[in-house]
Amino acid sequence: MLVNRKLILAHFWLAFAVFGIALTLGAWQMFIRSPIGTWLSNPELYYRSLTAHGTVMGYVFPTLVAMAFGYAISESALQQRLVGVRWAWAGFWLIVAGSIMAVIPIAMGRASVLYTFYPPLIGNVFYYLGVVLVVVGSWIWVALMSINLRVWRKANPGAPVPLAMFANVAGSYLWAWTAVGAALELLLQIIPVAAGLKATIDAGLARIFFSWTLHAIVYFWLMPTYIAYYTIVPRAIGGRVYSDSMARISFILFLVVAMPIGMHHTFADPQVGAGFKFIHSAFTALVALPTLLTVFTICASVEIAARLRGGRGMFGWIGALPWDNPMMLALAFSFIMLGFGGAGGLINMSYQLDASIHNTQWITGHFHLIFGGAIVIMYFAIAYDLWPHLTGRELIDIRLIRTQLWLWFIGMIVTTFPWHWVGILGMPRRMAYFDFGDPAIAPQAFSVTLSAIGGFILLASGIMFIVILARGMRAPQIDAGPYRFALAVHEPKTVPVALNTHALWVALMIGLTLTNYGYPILNLALSSGTSVPAVYVGAQ
Amino acid sequence: MSAEETHHDSAEVAARVERRWATIAVIIIVMMALLAAFAGIHRATMPQPRVEITDPSRLHLSGEFVESNLGSVLEANGNVTVRAIGQQYSFTPACIVVPADTPITLRATSADVVHGILIQGTNVNTMLVPGYISEQLMRFAKTGDYLMPCQEFCSFGHEGMWGKVKVIDKTDFADRAKGGGRLSCVGQ
Numbered sequence: 001m002l003v004n005r006k007l008i009l010a011h012f013w014l015a016f017a018v019f020g021i022a023l024t025l026g027a028w029q030m031f032i033r034s035p036i037g038t039w040l041s042n043p044e045l046y047y048r049s050l051t052a053h054g055t056v057m058g059y060v061f062p063t064l065v066a067m068a069f070g071y072a073i074s075e076s077a078l079q080q081r082l083v084g085v086r087w088a089w090a091g092f093w094l095i096v097a098g099s100i101m102a103v104i105p106i107a108m109g110r111a112s113v114l115y116t117f118y119p120p121l122i123g124n125v126f127y128y129l130g131v132v133l134v135v136v137g138s139w140i141w142v143a144l145m146s147i148n149l150r151v152w153r154k155a156n157p158g159a160p161v162p163l164a165m166f167a168n169v170a171g172s173y174l175w176a177w178t179a180v181g182a183a184l185e186l187l188l189q190i191i192p193v194a195a196g197l198k199a200t201i202d203a204g205l206a207r208i209f210f211s212w213t214l215h216a217i218v219y220f221w222l223m224p225t226y227i228a229y230y231t232i233v234p235r236a237i238g239g240r241v242y243s244d245s246m247a248r249i250s251f252i253l254f255l256v257v258a259m260p261i262g263m264h265h266t267f268a269d270p271q272v273g274a275g276f277k278f279i280h281s282a283f284t285a286l287v288a289l290p291t292l293l294t295v296f297t298i299c300a301s302v303e304i305a306a307r308l309r310g311g312r313g314m315f316g317w318i319g320a321l322p323w324d325n326p327m328m329l330a331l332a333f334s335f336i337m338l339g340f341g342g343a344g345g346l347i348n349m350s351y352q353l354d355a356s357i358h359n360t361q362w363i364t365g366h367f368h369l370i371f372g373g374a375i376v377i378m379y380f381a382i383a384y385d386l387w388p389h390l391t392g393r394e395l396i397d398i399r400l401i402r403t404q405l406w407l408w409f410i411g412m413i414v415t416t417f418p419w420h421w422v423g424i425l426g427m428p429r430r431m432a433y434f435d436f437g438d439p440a441i442a443p444q445a446f447s448v449t450l451s452a453i454g455g456f457i458l459l460a461s462g463i464m465f466i467v468i469l470a471r472g473m474r475a476p477q478i479d480a481g482p483y484r485f486a487l488a489v490h491e492p493k494t495v496p497v498a499l500n501t502h503a504l505w506v507a508l509m510i511g512l513t514l515t516n517y518g519y520p521i522l523n524l525a526l527s528s529g530t531s532v533p534a535v536y537v538g539a540q
Numbered sequence: 541m542s543a544e545e546t547h548h549d550s551a552e553v554a555a556r557v558e559r560r561w562a563t564i565a566v567i568i569i570v571m572m573a574l575l576a577a578f579a580g581i582h583r584a585t586m587p588q589p590r591v592e593i594t595d596p597s598r599l600h601l602s603g604e605f606v607e608s609n610l611g612s613v614l615e616a617n618g619n620v621t622v623r624a625i626g627q628q629y630s631f632t633p634a635c636i637v638v639p640a641d642t643p644i645t646l647r648a649t650s651a652d653v654v655h656g657i658l659i660q661g662t663n664v665n666t667m668l669v670p671g672y673i674s675e676q677l678m679r680f681a682k683t684g685d686y687l688m689p690c691q692e693f694c695s696f697g698h699e700g701m702w703g704k705v706k707v708i709d710k711t712d713f714a715d716r717a718k719g720g721g722r723l724s725c726v727g728q
């Protein structure tokens with residue numbers, strides 16, 4: 001039973017409001033850098049907009065969704081009132097304060113450093129402090145998830161932790177630890193310089209700290225999506241989870257191996273040797289494992305639903321799936337985008353292939369396909385599924401929901417496929433505009449136009465999403481009943497301790513991070529003469 | 541057969557299928573890592589192995605990256621070394637001239653913020669991080685002009701930071717390199 005509906009709704013609404021703003025900025029950016037919108041070629045405004053888009057989409061939006069979903073899981077899966085509601089509200093308000101504090105210097109053009117910061121470029125100190133507040137607010141959520149599970153364990157000694165909560169807490173630990181990298185970069189390096197206490201910074205070391213956060217944060221964004229795959233989709237389409245223990249193993253694998261792999265973002269950097277780059281590349285390959293396991297388990301779970309509905313034959317069951325069910329549709333779209341995005345990811349992470357696409361538009365295509373596509377479409381599905389339980393009202397626009405999901409899927413493909421293509425041609429990313437008059441660049445104009453059109457399809461879909469939810473707040477009242485999660489085919493009566501607790505895996509996660517990052521960080525931190533003068537953004 | 545036994549049997553089948561799938565997944569991943577290791581060791585295709593540092597605030601005063609030392613130089617062994625700097629918002633030299641069919645070592649660094657060098661239509665792609673020297677091996681099969689944009693955001697002028705690479709005939713290059721000195725195609 002969901003008791004703290006207001007708390008959860010507040011997180012969701014703030015998440016979707018900032019998402020709407022950032023989505024609009026994104027569409028505008030694609031428009032002005034395309035050949036159809038060259039009337040406004042002001043790079044300065046473009047990079048302000050890009051910083052806001054990235055900061056919101058990277059930090060604020062997914063964090064709020066994970067928090068909202070986490071609180072909902074904690075109450076409904078554990079069937080106990082949330083412990084620490086006041087703290088939860090405090091975390092929420094910290095995020096509100098942090099977001100406002102960060103957005104003002106961005107809007108003033110004093111923090112156009114993009115969401116990946118780029119030292120020795122240094123923006124206004126309040127931008128970084130705002131980001132820190134957002135992270136601190138989310139750490140309160142991490143602590144609350146852990147405390148709530150502990151309270152439940154005391155009341156149910158030895159019982160299997162419900163899968164949704166087990167995964168949710170794994171996701172929160174992953175976030176707590178991965179955020180440490182960016183926190184170290186901000187607190188030890190950037191903020192002292194931004195505050196004027198220091199004038200130089202080690203750009204190479206800062207990049208290593210950031211890479212600690214940069215990849216695992218993606219798996220934090222991914223967690224709510226995977227939780228939805230395992231614990232919502234099978235129930236929503238009338239099936240069962242094929243394997244409870246495989247689900248737990250997948251989440252544990254994410255927790256352990258998502259963290260120590262970030263240096264594959266620095267393959268082309270001069271401040272790390274080839275050895276650690278290879279280790280991180282191999283570990284990145286390993287992180288494909290939980291996804292491969294998940295694809296198998298979820299396809300098998302979906303097949304169960306199809307066979308229960310009378311599906312027959314080797315592939316005949318696919319037609320028997322409830323394709324008009326928005327949850328089924330979202331899952332299918334999500335899997336297709338995950339497939340393409342994942343294949344691209346294997347290329348990015350490979351030691352040798354990375355050089356052909358490093359920092360090109362390919363990368364933008366890749367992460368929009370995974371995050372904006374595969375992940376965010378399941379955020380929509382989560383919201384649609386939870387909404388009646390949060391509002392006590394029915395979502396009646398089922399056809400509109402289907403159209404919205406279709407548009408998001410089409411928009412994402414139209415946006416990202418041309419990006420992959422021009423990336424292979426060597427088009428660099430983060431450009432405010434291109435000189436399409438240059439004969440060498442002119443052939444790319446068509447692809448850039450195409451992806452700008454995709455941007456507007458996405459914007460239309462995003463607006464529809466917000467309208468559907470807003471209309472849902474005024475729909476006729478219903479009794480949505482208790483919020484349930486999918487059952488496994490073989491519900492576990494007992495679960496081995498290793499698959500029921502996190503301590504061992506958290507220890508492994510920390511241990512692996514220290515071995516994979518300890519030496520490169522110490523090496524850079526101890527070498528002298530690598531600090532360079534800061535370059536302040538917007539200072540004349 | 542009782543319901544309990546059927547349940548047990550199907551659980552067995554499920555576990556077996558699952559194990560098989562997991563094994564296949566692990567094999568795929570191990571193969572990928574082995575392939576990368578093999579290509580890295582055997583074909584020596586790997587990212588820059590050594591870490592070298594340099595002080596960006598003194599680049600113009602002394603050392604490898606003083607202005608008179610930038611550009612392309614023909615080494616005694618027939619190889620070519622190119623030295624370049626990235627700064628907001630241009631490369632020096634803005635046009636790099638190199639011979640075709642010759643092993644070339646690109647050595648570059650940044651004088652201020654993080655930049656990147658990417659030569660379109662090739663696999664040459666490296667970051668320029670201030671304080672560190674980037675080294676990249678390259679070889680061009682054909683003559684021609686290539687665009688060389690900065691691929692990393694380096695503040696407001698990033699989109700205007702485009703360099704050029706001119707690949708010329710090997711003998712032409714040898715001719716031009718006769719007098720010694722550093723070559724570039726700036727202004728040509």
